[in-house]
Amino acid sequence: MVVAVGLLATLTGLVVVLVLAGRRSRARRVAAAGLVGVVVIAGGAVLGSGIGSRGSVPDDWTVAQCDVGQGDAVLVRSAASVALIDTGDDGAALDRCLDLFGVDRVDLLVLTHFDTDHVGALAAVERRVDAALVGPTGRSADERVVERLVAAGVEVVDTRAGTSGVLGESSWEVLWPPLEGASPPPGNDASLVTRFRPTTHCRAGCLDLVALGDLGAEAQRRLSATGGLSGRVDVVKVAHHGSADQDPALYRSLGASVALVGVGADNTYGHPTDSLLAVLDETASAVARSDLDGSTAVVVDDGGLRLWRERASSSEASSTLVAASVPHPVAGGGPWPRERVPSRRRRPVSPSIRSDGTESGPPP
Numbered sequence: 001m002v003v004a005v006g007l008l009a010t011l012t013g014l015v016v017v018l019v020l021a022g023r024r025s026r027a028r029r030v031a032a033a034g035l036v037g038v039v040v041i042a043g044g045a046v047l048g049s050g051i052g053s054r055g056s057v058p059d060d061w062t063v064a065q066c067d068v069g070q071g072d073a074v075l076v077r078s079a080a081s082v083a084l085i086d087t088g089d090d091g092a093a094l095d096r097c098l099d100l101f102g103v104d105r106v107d108l109l110v111l112t113h114f115d116t117d118h119v120g121a122l123a124a125v126e127r128r129v130d131a132a133l134v135g136p137t138g139r140s141a142d143e144r145v146v147e148r149l150v151a152a153g154v155e156v157v158d159t160r161a162g163t164s165g166v167l168g169e170s171s172w173e174v175l176w177p178p179l180e181g182a183s184p185p186p187g188n189d190a191s192l193v194t195r196f197r198p199t200t201h202c203r204a205g206c207l208d209l210v211a212l213g214d215l216g217a218e219a220q221r222r223l224s225a226t227g228g229l230s231g232r233v234d235v236v237k238v239a240h241h242g243s244a245d246q247d248p249a250l251y252r253s254l255g256a257s258v259a260l261v262g263v264g265a266d267n268t269y270g271h272p273t274d275s276l277l278a279v280l281d282e283t284a285s286a287v288a289r290s291d292l293d294g295s296t297a298v299v300v301d302d303g304g305l306r307l308w309r310e311r312a313s314s315s316e317a318s319s320t321l322v323a324a325s326v327p328h329p330v331a332g333g334g335p336w337p338r339e340r341v342p343s344r345r346r347r348p349v350s351p352s353i354r355s356d357g358t359e360s361g362p363p364p
Contacts, residue, residue: 056308057100057101057102057297057308058297058299058306058308060204060205060299060300060301061077061101061205061297061298061299061308062076062077062078062205062206062207062297062298062299062300063075063076063077063207063209063235063258063260063297063298064077064097064101064295064296064297064298065237065260065262065288065290065295065296065297066088066093066094066097066098066262066290066295067093067097067290067293067294067295067310068087068088068089068090068093068094068097068121068262068290069088069089069090069093069264069265069290070089070117070241070262070263070264070267070269070271071086071087071088071089071090071117071118071120071121071262071264072085072086072088072112072117072118072213072237072241072262073085073086073087073088073094073097073121073262074086074211074237074260074262075097075098075101075103076167076170076196076209077168077205078167078168078169078170078196078202078205079168079169080168081107081108081167081168082103082105082106082107082108082167083106083107083108083109083110083167083172083196084103084106084108084109084110084125084129085110085112085194085211085237086110086111086112086118086119086213087109087111087118087119087120087121087122087124087125088117088118088120088121088262089116089117089118089120089121090120090121091120091121091123091124092124093121094121094124094125095124097295098124098125100295100310101295101297104128105128105130106125106128106129106130107130107131107167108130108131108132108133108165108167108172109125109129109131109132109133109149109154110132110133110192110194110211111132111133111134111135111145111192112135112191112192112193112194112211112213112214113135113186113187113188113190113191113192113213113214114137114138114139114141114142114145114186115187115188115214118213118214119145122145122148122149126148126149126152126154127152129149129152129154130154130155131154131155131156131157132149132154132155132156132157133157133159133163133174133192133194134146134149134156134157134158134159134192135158135159135160135177135186135190135191135192136177136183136185136186136190137186138185138186138187139186142186159174159192160174160177160178160179160183161174161175161176161177161178161179161226161228162174162179166199167196169198169199169201169202169203169204169205169206170196170197170198170199170202170206170207171196171197171198171199172194172195172196172197173194173195173197173228174192174193174194175193175194175195175210175223175226175228175229176191176192176193176215176219176223176226176228177189177190177191177192178226184219188213188214188215188216188219188240189214189215189216189218189219191212191213191214191215191219191239192213193210193211193212193213193215193223194210194211195208195209195210195211195228195229195233196208196209196210204300205299205300206300207234207235207298207300207305208231208232208233208234208235209233209234209235209236209237210229210233210235210236210237210254210256211236211237212236212237212238212239212240213237213239213240214239214240214241215239215240216239216240216243216245216246217245217246217247218247220239220246220247220250221247221249221250223250224247224249224250224253229250229253229254232253232254232255232256233254233255233256234256234257234258234298234305235256235257235258235259235260235298235305236251236254236256236258236259236260236285237260237262238259238260238261238272238276238280240271241261241262241263241267241269241271241272242261242263242271242272242273242276242277242289243269243271243272243273243276244270244273244275244276246275246276246279248279248282251279251280251283251285252279252282252283254283255283256283256285257285257286257304257305258285258286258287258288258298258305258307259280259283259285259286259287259288260288260296261287261288261289261290262290263289263290263291264290264291265291265292266291267291272289286305286307288307288309292311293309293310293311294309294310294311295310296308296309296310
């Protein structure tokens with residue numbers, strides 16, 4: 001910060017000299033040379049910062065949370081395939097995150113629901129998406145998002161619970177909203193909830209992750225009652241940016257080693273709330289907050305799960321790989337039960353979608 005202020009003061013002084021000095025004066029020539037030097041130094045500092053940040057990202061990341069401000073954007077990688085859950089509302093921030101983690105192509109895009117903080121940056125990624133899952137639409141703006149994807153050549157699948165497929169060496173399944181019965185109206189409580197799990201042949205980076213969209217407490221309780229969240233998970237994408245509208249019993253049953261909270265710095269909603277953080281503390285989850293940590297990544301190694309933070313919220317260097325609490329065995333080929341989930345322009349809801357990926361609003 002001090003360096004930036006110094007460069008700005010120097011730049012301002014040089015510009016003043018250029019304006020006031022005579023056209024052919026020595027002072028003007030010196031100021032012009034100095035101005036070029038300052039611009040080169042500043043540009044080099046910015047470029048070096050970007051390169052340094054990319055260089056510190058662990059190559060073997062499996063799940064990454066993008067720092068997109070008050071919004072959600074989570075990457076899931078298995079083998080050579082990548083899924084993106086939501087886009088946030090800041091296209092430049094999403095672009096930066098994709099560059100940070102070396103993502104050029106998105107095999108599967110999951111739009112949990114159509115609030116702006118989840119789909120607003122779609123333009124930054126729509127041309128590099130192969131397939132997209134979308135949930136219930138309720139407004140003309142929602143339909144325009146779907147139409148935009150179709151126009152970009154994306155295979156769009158109208159999705160409910162039971163839709164499933166494969167991403168690299170992981171399987172995925174949509175657990176919510178229900179296909180039949182009392183389905184919530186479009187919005188937060190109709191968010192697509194997706195679970196990613198290792199397949200039986202997963203060799204590396206094998207994680208069990210559930211992404212809860214913006215589900216509120218009542219919808220969370222209904223989801224738990226379906227039985228689709230049985231067993232503990234490695235990573236949970238916390239619902240609704242850590243709002244107070246949560247079901248503590250759900251988080252206790254998940255027992256996640258890592259909890260991802262996509263939240264903007266100095267947001268006016270009070271996210272994440274103390275009540276939610278207390279629940280995560282009770283479950284011994286390592287919390288990754290985009291407002292404090294920037295973008296974060298989860299890595300599986302021989303010691304279990306490790307959490308990389310772009311920015312340190314303590315005295316640790318930002319490139320430090322921080323060991324996370326691991327309450328159950330994890331690692332490539334870990335011993336927990338695995339189920340092979342059978343695989344299945346916008347088309348009707350159906351129980352399955354084949355997605356081989358190996359080749360290839362309102363206030364929040």
